Amino acid sequence: MKKLIKNGTVISSTGADAADVLIDGETIVAVLQPGSDVAVSAEAGAEVIDATGLYVIPGGVDGHTHMELPFGGTVASDDFENGTRAAAWGGTTTIVDFAVQSFGQGVRDTLDQWMGKADGKCAIDYGFHQIIGDVNEQSLKDMDALVDEGITSFKLFMAYPGVFLSDDGQILRAMQQAAGNGSLIMMHAENGLAIDVLAEQAVERGETDPVNHGYVRRAEFESEATHRAIQLAKVGAAPLYIVHLSASEALEQVAIARDKGANVFAETCPQYLYLNVEDHLDRGFDGAAYVCSTPLRTKHAHHHEDLWKGLRTNDLSVVATDHCPFCMKDQKELGRDDFRAIPNGIGGVEHRMDLIYQGVVNGEISLPRWVELCSTTPARMFGLYPRKGTIQPGADADIVLYDPKRTWTISQDNHHMNMDHSAWEGFEINGHVHTVMSRGRVIIENDTYTGSTGHGKFLRRGLSDYLI
Ligand code: URP
Ligand code: ZN
Ligand code: ZN
Secondary structure (H helix, E strand, O other), X not given: OEEEEEOOEEEOOOOEEXXXXXXXXXXXXEEEOOOOHHHHHHHOOEEEEEOOOOEEEEOEEEEEEOOXXXXXXXXXXXXXXXXXXXXXXXXXXXXXXXXXXXXXXXXXXXXXXXXXXXXXXXXXXXXXXXXXXXXXXXXXXXXXXXXXOOOOEEEEEOOOOOOOEOOHHHHHHHHHHHHHHOOEEEEEOXXXXXXXXXXXXXXXXXXXXXXXXXXXXXXXXXXXHHHHHHHHHHHHOOOEEEOOOOXXXXXXXXXXXXXXXXXXXXXXXXXXXXXXXXXXXOEOEHHHHHOOOOOOOOOOOOHHHHHHHHHHHOOOOEEOOOEOOOOOOOOHHHHOOOHHHOOOOEOOOOOHHHHHHHHHHOOOOOHHHHHHHHHHHHHHHOOXXXXXXXXXXXOEOOEEEEEEEEEEEXXXXXXXXXXXXXXXXXXXXXXXXXXXXXXXXXXEEXXXXXXXXXXXXXXXXOOOOOOO
């Protein structure tokens, strides 16, 4: 059955145009000039979806989520079923989650485990990055095999000593391997050993509240690790993608490298654009809801302004969520007496498209840049383009109709993530997801979920479009 989306404004990464979109089955087959002979004849025999007053955008691609992530003795509270459904509510039609190899585990075994968790559960299409928490001869070999299977990016950690941290030698080896197989190294860039010294000293002084998480994870440690990762990538001749960048000082390192022509990219997340230490983390134990790494930064500096600027200049080229939800009850509470035991993460997979759209409303970014940051570039970065991230013939019909006129307020009472709180409680949003299609199937309409568990398919990704 064909569908014709009519009367809308199609927003792409390069512009906004009145256009009709013709879908046949799961695929976009034409983008047509409204009123043209071909658009009029396309209407015959097609189900017409009226998009008057709506933006027609490629479905969101969230390149950084953690469904069911085991962390600090608990597990992220959204499973693949619930988490991908919540993503759909917010206009995200693809996620790339992380399979996790910890010390002593086989890479292949862990990928199989994560495939098993997601298989038959997802509301939207999904792929995986692989976390390499134990760089050794075997895991390096496994990286090559995974690339052939569509896992074309690998996350390493300069933080979390004894859990995920790789030393500089291991990082260099993994980068050399990536240089050989064409994959992308993603880096959690914080100096974890130095952080742990300050964290231990804080606890010895009796400073155990969540706010101390923000104090000890200093911006200098993010900037130093970002600089080090960039230098190692230069020597390893590998491209580098810095995840969840939060500090101006780290952004400066990325900008310097990019200005010199280095193949270095960075992502930020909505929490680093809107939230801060003083108003969110410094709330007694309630601040635990905002414990994430990298941490929120102080409002007495220019982090937010600098990050928005980075989004304009492309020193930040992707916005992802780092969706890693934990409930306060039984989960964040694990760290009531010691902030080091609070599971790290904020849930937000449902809100990224709306929150970054506020950047358009506030004049920080343009409409096309919104689409580029949230859909097109992540698709290109992670080897999903042109199947995802674009409205053009041949692409999957992952399409969101977005209503720029509707206003609403985010709350724990209206979100769909499995969380007993919302980091975004009370945020007033201009704009609202109206209709969501995943591969031609309407999965959200009339404020109702019409999709189904298991509709989402595993995406075998290609190499990043940005690698040279
Ligand atoms: O706080 C965070 N970011 N939790 C998820 C794990 C990670 O480092 O991305
Ligand atoms: Zn990380
Ligand atoms: Zn993460």
